[in-house]
Amino acid sequence: MVTPLHEGLISITTLDTTRTGHMLRSLFDLPLPRDSEARLVSPDLSECVPASFHADAALLYGEKEENLGVIAEVQLKRDPIKRWTWPVYLATMRARDRCKATLVVICPDHSTARWAAEPIDTGHPGYVLHPLVIGPHNTPVITDVAEAVGDIGLAAISAITHSDHPEIHAILATLAEALDNIDSKLARRYAEYVTVALTGSAQKEMERLMATETYLYQGEYAQSLLTKGQERGKAEGKAEGKAEGEARAVLLYLKARAIPVPDEARERISACTDIPTLETWIERAVVIDTIDELFA
Numbered sequence: 001m002v003t004p005l006h007e008g009l010i011s012i013t014t015l016d017t018t019r020t021g022h023m024l025r026s027l028f029d030l031p032l033p034r035d036s037e038a039r040l041v042s043p044d045l046s047e048c049v050p051a052s053f054h055a056d057a058a059l060l061y062g063e064k065e066e067n068l069g070v071i072a073e074v075q076l077k078r079d080p081i082k083r084w085t086w087p088v089y090l091a092t093m094r095a096r097d098r099c100k101a102t103l104v105v106i107c108p109d110h111s112t113a114r115w116a117a118e119p120i121d122t123g124h125p126g127y128v129l130h131p132l133v134i135g136p137h138n139t140p141v142i143t144d145v146a147e148a149v150g151d152i153g154l155a156a157i158s159a160i161t162h163s164d165h166p167e168i169h170a171i172l173a174t175l176a177e178a179l180d181n182i183d184s185k186l187a188r189r190y191a192e193y194v195t196v197a198l199t200g201s202a203q204k205e206m207e208r209l210m211a212t213e214t215y216l217y218q219g220e221y222a223q224s225l226l227t228k229g230q231e232r233g234k235a236e237g238k239a240e241g242k243a244e245g246e247a248r249a250v251l252l253y254l255k256a257r258a259i260p261v262p263d264e265a266r267e268r269i270s271a272c273t274d275i276p277t278l279e280t281w282i283e284r285a286v287v288i289d290t291i292d293e294l295f296a
Helices: 004-015 017-028 082-097 110-116 145-150 152-161 168-179 184-197 200-211 219-256 263-271 275-285 291-295
Strands: 039-041 057-061 068-074 100-106 132-134
Touching (some): 004 017, 004 068, 004 100, 004 152, 017 057, 082 100, 110 132, 152 168, 152 184, 168 184, 168 200, 219 275, 219 291, 263 291, 275 291
Parallel strands (some): 100 132
């Protein structure tokens, strides 16, 4: 299933291929031409028959004999099938685009990154594929604005891979300030992709930064965040109201049937916000004889 985290990471990778190339040179010393923008080529790496192979993204740097292809994959969990298909991606791109090709796998967590970096023995003597992995283990914690401006693609991915880092607020503040120093349209795109890829408190902090009037690039994106926040607030309000009504219904049924309800049980029912659970309790309340049966 495609997730916001997956889409956010691959969108950052393909958003500005020149900056992505700079990131790949700094992490892996790949021989990519400096200040060169890659062509986004088809990520469909299928053979005519019968199998279909589709990478997350395929970038082609350079011209003619100097071409270097990059297959970019976002991996959120272990998937043994990929250890069979990744070599196919490289071989197919190499044959299709007449270029050298390399595999880069982006993993937001340490466990998946360690798995993805394991060598893949293809069976041919000397042909062992060592995927290049971007993850928390090798993306630096960037809290220096100048460093973030110099490698904005890495700063964006670093913010995502270090979303649970103790310094995440400083990391996001640095990224937000760095985005204010690049093209505003491009900055808005980076900000959007980072925000949708984050979760929990890190996402809320990024949304808070984008909702301020400090940064020139926020513009329409900040307004969209405000609108989404208002809609989410309305939805949450409706859900809370429905949960309260369902909880009251449970207590009324129990009262009508003269079933004793201790304070602890009353608090548990009143505090519940899970609608399916409350609906189950309503169904049980009309047939049970004791409060323990309600929670059984």
